[in-house]
Amino acid sequence: MKRSASQRAPEIQVEAQGQMPPGVIAYAQEKVGVVTGRTREPVLFARVRLTHMANPAMERPALAQANLDVGGRPVRAHVAATTVTEAVDLLQDRLAARLERLQDHWEARRGRRPVPGAHEWRHGDEPAHRPGHFPRPAEERQVVRHKSFSLARESPDEAAFELELMDYGFHLFTDIGTGEDSVLYRSGPTGYRLAQVRPHPHLVGPVAVPLTVSDLPAPRMNLAEAKRRLDIAGLPFVFFADDTTGRGNVLYHRYDGHYGLISPSG
Numbered sequence: 001m002k003r004s005a006s007q008r009a010p011e012i013q014v015e016a017q018g019q020m021p022p023g024v025i026a027y028a029q030e031k032v033g034v035v036t037g038r039t040r041e042p043v044l045f046a047r048v049r050l051t052h053m054a055n056p057a058m059e060r061p062a063l064a065q066a067n068l069d070v071g072g073r074p075v076r077a078h079v080a081a082t083t084v085t086e087a088v089d090l091l092q093d094r095l096a097a098r099l100e101r102l103q104d105h106w107e108a109r110r111g112r113r114p115v116p117g118a119h120e121w122r123h124g125d126e127p128a129h130r131p132g133h134f135p136r137p138a139e140e141r142q143v144v145r146h147k148s149f150s151l152a153r154e155s156p157d158e159a160a161f162e163l164e165l166m167d168y169g170f171h172l173f174t175d176i177g178t179g180e181d182s183v184l185y186r187s188g189p190t191g192y193r194l195a196q197v198r199p200h201p202h203l204v205g206p207v208a209v210p211l212t213v214s215d216l217p218a219p220r221m222n223l224a225e226a227k228r229r230l231d232i233a234g235l236p237f238v239f240f241a242d243d244t245t246g247r248g249n250v251l252y253h254r255y256d257g258h259y260g261l262i263s264p265s266g
Contacts, residue, residue: 010043014047021085032048052084062080134257141258143260151173155175155207156175160209190210196248217241236253237250
């Protein structure tokens, strides 16, 4: 489908940090441009961030992230590789898969094709190219990013769609069926697992995504206790109920070895 002049994708912004091979910015613009040029909806914004971590101990020090605005819908992809050029190639493939999923969603809403079934939720590209985190000593780690916002009230199916479209490792939301702060993440025999501040497994469903539901309540703790649990357990994140508000929070490892915190506002 050919776009009109008003629908043409904007120039792809590329930000680079660290040692870069010659011509990689133009290469990233070309690779991502191929993907954005195939979308039926207008791409309103496109940015690529390339990072090369200066640490020989890291197995995959090259990171590439793309953020798009496609018809008003944010789309994100994030990969790690041994070289920046390889990261750009992987980013192109991962971004294309997310845009394909978004197009399927829009086509289903318009009645042009069936709503994707549970068998179409695939996880084969996970977690091979997902960025790890810098092995920073625990005593040096700090919460360097704190996101606080009103959690979306949505179903687990909608949460899974958001998780996949934004290429997240987890997604914090308020389950519309139970009213509980919940986190959906990739784990378990079905591919997705749902944890809630106060579990209501019998109230969750029916859902299209293959899903297991934890029957354990989120531990109630403060931020310092969440840090200790995250370090001891060696997990990518900890879901907990704040000991003051009772709301669901997520403390997670950032790729730079520090922490990030997501909490509900209000």
